[in-house]
Amino acid sequence: MNDSFDTLENVTYEELNEGDTATFARTLTEKELVLFAAVSGDCNPVHLDPEFAANSMFGERIAHGMWSGSLISAALATVMPGPGTIYLDQTLSFKRPVKLEDTLTVNLTVLRKEPKNRVVFQCDVINQNNQKVVTGEAKVIAPTETVNLYKPALPNINIEGYD
Amino acid sequence: MNDSFDTLENVTYEELNEGDTATFARTLTEKELVLFAAVSGDCNPVHLDPEFAANSMFGERIAHGMWSGSLISAALATVMPGPGTIYLDQTLSFKRPVKLEDTLTVNLTVLRKEPKNRVVFQCDVINQNNQKVVTGEAKVIAPTETVNLYKPALPNINIEGYD
Numbered sequence: 001m002n003d004s005f006d007t008l009e010n011v012t013y014e015e016l017n018e019g020d021t022a023t024f025a026r027t028l029t030e031k032e033l034v035l036f037a038a039v040s041g042d043c044n045p046v047h048l049d050p051e052f053a054a055n056s057m058f059g060e061r062i063a064h065g066m067w068s069g070s071l072i073s074a075a076l077a078t079v080m081p082g083p084g085t086i087y088l089d090q091t092l093s094f095k096r097p098v099k100l101e102d103t104l105t106v107n108l109t110v111l112r113k114e115p116k117n118r119v120v121f122q123c124d125v126i127n128q129n130n131q132k133v134v135t136g137e138a139k140v141i142a143p144t145e146t147v148n149l150y151k152p153a154l155p156n157i158n159i160e161g162y163d
Numbered sequence: 164m165n166d167s168f169d170t171l172e173n174v175t176y177e178e179l180n181e182g183d184t185a186t187f188a189r190t191l192t193e194k195e196l197v198l199f200a201a202v203s204g205d206c207n208p209v210h211l212d213p214e215f216a217a218n219s220m221f222g223e224r225i226a227h228g229m230w231s232g233s234l235i236s237a238a239l240a241t242v243m244p245g246p247g248t249i250y251l252d253q254t255l256s257f258k259r260p261v262k263l264e265d266t267l268t269v270n271l272t273v274l275r276k277e278p279k280n281r282v283v284f285q286c287d288v289i290n291q292n293n294q295k296v297v298t299g300e301a302k303v304i305a306p307t308e309t310v311n312l313y314k315p316a317l318p319n320i321n322i323e324g325y326d
Contacts, residue, residue, distance in 0.1 A: 008207065024204070032202055038317050039198040039230070041189055042237035044171065044246060048315040065250045066229070066236040067202070073229035074205035083207060087228045092253045152211045154201050155325065160318040 008149045010082030013117040013142035018110050024075035025105040028063050028098055034159050036064045063098035068134040072123045075106040076138055078151075081119065084143030088118070091136040096127075103128045108138075117141050171312045173245030176280040176305035183273040187238035190266045191226050197322050199227045226261035231297040235286045238269040239301055241314075244282065247306030251281070255299040259290075266291045271301075280304050 011020075026032075037043050042064055045052040053061040069092050076085055098104060109122040119142045125134040174183075189195075200206050205227055208215040216224040232255050239248055261267060272285040282305045288297040 026204055034318060035198050035202040035320070036233070038320055039195055039202060040233035040237040041187070042233070042240045043314050043317060044240050045312055045315050046246075048317075052312075064233070064236060064240075066233045066253075069232055069236075069253070070199070070203035070205070070227070070229045073227060073232075074203040077205045077207050077227075083209075087257045089257070090229075090232070090255045092255075094250045094252070149208055149215075151206050152208050154206060154211075155197060155323040157198070157201055157323075158321045160320075162318065 006151050008078050008083050008151050010084050010143050010147050011080050012146055013081075013113070013119065013144055016081065016110055016113060016119055016142060018112060020080070020110045022075065022080035022108045023105050024071060024079050025103060026071055027103045028067070028100055030100060031159055031162055032067065033061060033063065033100070034162065035157070036067050040064060040066065058097050060099055063102075065094045065134070068094070068098060068104060068125045071104060071106050071125060072134070072136065072138065075108055075123075076121065076140060080108055081140065081142040083147045083149050084145065086141040087138070088141060089139040093135050095132050095134060098127065098133050104133060111137065117144060169314050171241050171246050171314050173247050173306050173310050174243050175309055176244070176276070176282065176307055179244065179273050179276060179282055179305060181273050181275060183243070185238065185243035185271045186268050187234060187242050188266060188268040189234055191230070191261055191263055193263060194322055194325055195230065196224060196226065196263070197325065198320070199230050203227060203229065221260050223262055226265075228257045228297070231257070231261060231267060231288045234267055234269050234288060235297070235299065235301065238271055238286075239284065239303060243271055244303065244305040246310045246312050247308065249304040250301070251304060252302040253286075253299060255297055257297055258295050261290065261296050267296060274300065280307060
């Protein structure tokens with residue numbers, strides 16, 4: 001987890017320009033699969049049970065599609081524009097499955113600035129083989145004031161039976 | 164968590180009809196806030212720090228918007244159509260904040276059936292005051308074969324400092 005950075009800075013509406021880009025990366029671990037099942041309530045065995053998943057069309061456990069969506073959301077909320085962003089709309093197209101140990105990178109690009117501090121972003125999530133796993137567009141209200149926040153440390157989370 | 168049901172049944176493309184509805188409900192606890200921050204990497208203090216959130220425009224801690232998105236995904240994956248569904252597209256419009264102890268209900272409605280087992284759903288997430296918090300549409304490939312799966316039990320998850 002990206003906890004080496006302990007502050008969150010934003011990019012204001014004024015500072016954003018068409019074509020600006022930012023990235024945010026995470027790797028899918030078993031722990032993520034369990035936590036996403038717990039927090040969403042989606043306990044489908046294709047995400048949780050190695051034996052079941054081995055016999056599924058995917059051949060192994062896969063991530064919940066919306067996990068990739070949550071990474072887009074995290075990229076917008078913590079990287080660009082960052083703190084103070086208000087999320088209005090998101091479209092998501094799920095292109096291919098995400099498997100254990102895949103490293104996903106969210107690529108955000110400013111598509112256009114609109115009146116009233118609205119900004120539209122292209123959101124592409126790619127895996128370590130440069131394959132698109134999710135694409136979409138986000139519309140947000142960008143912050144108008146610079147903020148530089150401390151990033152709260154997460155408490156330790158222990159999952160029984162997982163390291 | 165909706166663990167009183169230990170099987171997951173699906174509704175096939177054939178069985179789905181325009182206007183069919185299904186629901187899926189969850190309540191936002193502090194534990195969900197921490198887990199969603201951990202699994203998405205979005206540690207904005209507006210989700211995690213009561214004092215910071217008290218001085219924000221929201222006045223208290225709020226859920227990550229994509230948590231509501233994850234409930235829509237869970238409703239499609241586990242209730243209607245359920246196991247065997249392949250997620251293609253999702254649109255999300257975030258309408259209002261979700262606060263601790265809010266109970267969200269995902270209401271799914273079949274908008275239309277399309278060729279090649281495609282089904283489009285209206286997805287409305289409402290709170291306990293019947294206010295829409297998220298709306299959108301989902302397109303999926305519905306399963307063509309009936310399946311009735313056991314639902315894996317989640318391991319215990321302990322968060323340091325939280326009960």
